[in-house]
Amino acid sequence: MSKHSATRNTRREFLQLVGAAGVVSALTLTGRVSLAGSSGRVVVVGGGFGGATAARYVKKFDPGIDVTLIEPNIEYVTCPFSNAVLGGIREMTAITHAYKGLSKAGVKVLHDSVSAVDPVKKTLATKGGDSIAYDRLIMSPGVDFRFEDVPGYDEAATRMVPHAWKAGQQTVNLRRQLMAMDDGGLVIIASPGNPFRCPPGPYERASLIAYYLKHNKPRSKLLLLDAKSKFSKMPLFLEGWAIHYKNIEWVAGDKGGEVIEVDAKNRVAITDFDKHKAAVFNFIPPQKAGAIAHGAGLTDKSGWCPVDFSTFESTIHKGIHVIGDAAIVTGMPKSGNAANSQAKACAVAVAALLKGDEPTTPMTSNTCYSLITPEYGISVTAVWTASPDGYKKNSGGVSPKGQDAAFRKLEATYARGWYANISRDIWG
Amino acid sequence: MTNNRLVALAASVAAAAFLACPAAVQAGGQFNAALIASNCAVCHGPGGNSAGFTPSLDKLTKEEIADNLRKFRSGEKPSTIMRRFAKGFSDAQVDAIAAQLGK
Numbered sequence A: 001m002s003k004h005s006a007t008r009n010t011r012r013e014f015l016q017l018v019g020a021a022g023v024v025s026a027l028t029l030t031g032r033v034s035l036a037g038s039s040g041r042v043v044v045v046g047g048g049f050g051g052a053t054a055a056r057y058v059k060k061f062d063p064g065i066d067v068t069l070i071e072p073n074i075e076y077v078t079c080p081f082s083n084a085v086l087g088g089i090r091e092m093t094a095i096t097h098a099y100k101g102l103s104k105a106g107v108k109v110l111h112d113s114v115s116a117v118d119p120v121k122k123t124l125a126t127k128g129g130d131s132i133a134y135d136r137l138i139m140s141p142g143v144d145f146r147f148e149d150v151p152g153y154d155e156a157a158t159r160m161v162p163h164a165w166k167a168g169q170q171t172v173n174l175r176r177q178l179m180a181m182d183d184g185g186l187v188i189i190a191s192p193g194n195p196f197r198c199p200p201g202p203y204e205r206a207s208l209i210a211y212y213l214k215h216n217k218p219r220s221k222l223l224l225l226d227a228k229s230k231f232s233k234m235p236l237f238l239e240g241w242a243i244h245y246k247n248i249e250w251v252a253g254d255k256g257g258e259v260i261e262v263d264a265k266n267r268v269a270i271t272d273f274d275k276h277k278a279a280v281f282n283f284i285p286p287q288k289a290g291a292i293a294h295g296a297g298l299t300d301k302s303g304w305c306p307v308d309f310s311t312f313e314s315t316i317h318k319g320i321h322v323i324g325d326a327a328i329v330t331g332m333p334k335s336g337n338a339a340n341s342q343a344k345a346c347a348v349a350v351a352a353l354l355k356g357d358e359p360t361t362p363m364t365s366n367t368c369y370s371l372i373t374p375e376y377g378i379s380v381t382a383v384w385t386a387s388p389d390g391y392k393k394n395s396g397g398v399s400p401k402g403q404d405a406a407f408r409k410l411e412a413t414y415a416r417g418w419y420a421n422i423s424r425d426i427w428g
Numbered sequence B: 001m002t003n004n005r006l007v008a009l010a011a012s013v014a015a016a017a018f019l020a021c022p023a024a025v026q027a028g029g030q031f032n033a034a035l036i037a038s039n040c041a042v043c044h045g046p047g048g049n050s051a052g053f054t055p056s057l058d059k060l061t062k063e064e065i066a067d068n069l070r071k072f073r074s075g076e077k078p079s080t081i082m083r084r085f086a087k088g089f090s091d092a093q094v095d096a097i098a099a100q101l102g103k
């Protein structure tokens, strides 16, 4: 109840703000110079890694632009470091962020959900009943799951068999199941085929759950069933597992690892050859762009959104930019850091386009740290330059193999530094 | 204000690089130094002010930042990650990034 009224209040405040902005543009139309230097209205959909960064950086690169961020949740729970919560080495509160910092930075934050977009009239409709006009729209809705591709797995099944691939209640659910499990119980993680959000994520998760099992349920094992036969940072994960974990068994896609059906009630993973019964079953489903990207007609046959690589403007609908997991950004992985970097490049382009300037060729970067234990970190990094057919790598690579414990410990420390600082860069 | 200054600087640095350094332009094209430098924030904190674990950059001069980046790039200064990262930048870009972030 109180949550509901909080949302309504926010909406009312928001409408007042919109009213004020409306007056400003009316004055501009009648030829009076506006003090706000109103150079256009940007609306951002989604307050995650891509959207919250874009909103902040459009404002930063051109404070005269009126920026509104629309996000249904009052707080955002990050997927990064949610595997640490599953491993019992971090609290949920430490991966939860509010939007006060963005409001302070001059972004109007509206807690509502976008239900429709009209790319011709340049307006969008919200569930709360508002109609909002934009000059440029930036969408970063993240992913949704292809429930239609996996018999036996749907929204209802996620309670028994959590995906925990959007952090929040799902993370808590999986953590509770792990804690409640008897010593000796089998944990299964099923990892999807490419492309999906966070390529090293399932392997970091396997590591940190194995860490929890090793110290709390030493008779338990973890079975990692994979649709793929190769994965991100594979030699480094295998090296780390050989040192730390005898309790992980990985079954590659070409060895029958792909889970093609789920029996949620009995927590059974079904592959072409076998049925595996789990005590705790974490199924990571195949993915597609977030629902609103489909609703707005921004996706192609692949289920993701094609964009121009230097501006992130949709190649389907002009005036709408798509960034982050939902977008097809050839050369770059689907990660929080990549979404953050794309958002900054998109913010520069949007500010330039609103001014009528020619956009520059953007450079982006990404680093994905993974923890194998709390004191053993590995990384993959890259710097890219945009080209007409995708992002071309200038440099990068994975951590060297065969390093000593001190080197791995340093990278585990820097992984925490990355988390603390990217969180401040976005929501701080 | 800082941000306005950043954007203005970015434009002028890009323009200066364009005029004074045709070779770099041919090699790397025109670039936006403020944009590149904004990507350092994810590890070093907003404006190079780190929350901990990773070193802060906000006490370094632009000469020190450029010098560090060149030494990471060549391997003269050992690193866990900066070598892999800094190798992505040309000399002109290193100087422009340092001008953005340095004291």
Ligand SMILES: Cc1cc2nc3c(=O)[nH]c(=O)nc-3n(C[C@H](O)[C@H](O)[C@H](O)COP(=O)(O)OP(=O)(O)OC[C@H]3O[C@@H](n4cnc5c(N)ncnc54)[C@H](O)[C@@H]3O)c2cc1C
Pocket: A045, A046, A047, A048, A049, A050, A051, A070, A071, A072, A073, A076, A078, A079, A080, A081, A082, A083, A112, A113, A114, A115, A140, A141, A142, A143, A164, A165, A166, A197, A198, A201, A205, A290, A291, A292, A323, A324, A325, A326, A334, A335, A336, A337, A338, A339, A367, A368, A369
């Ligand atoms: C277990 C795990 C670990 C990970 N670890 C890392 C890591 O260490 N490093 C890293 O870089 N990445 C990591 N990632 C990946 C990272 O979480 C994603 O790549 C990142 O969240 C993508 O950002 P985004 O903005 O595209 O989507 P999201 O961050 O998912 O944001 C989408 C937002 O849009 C909102 N939204 C959706 N629909 C609407 C609508 N109709 N109206 C309004 N708002 C809407 C949602 O509520 C959400 O807040 C990890 C992912 C997982 C699952």
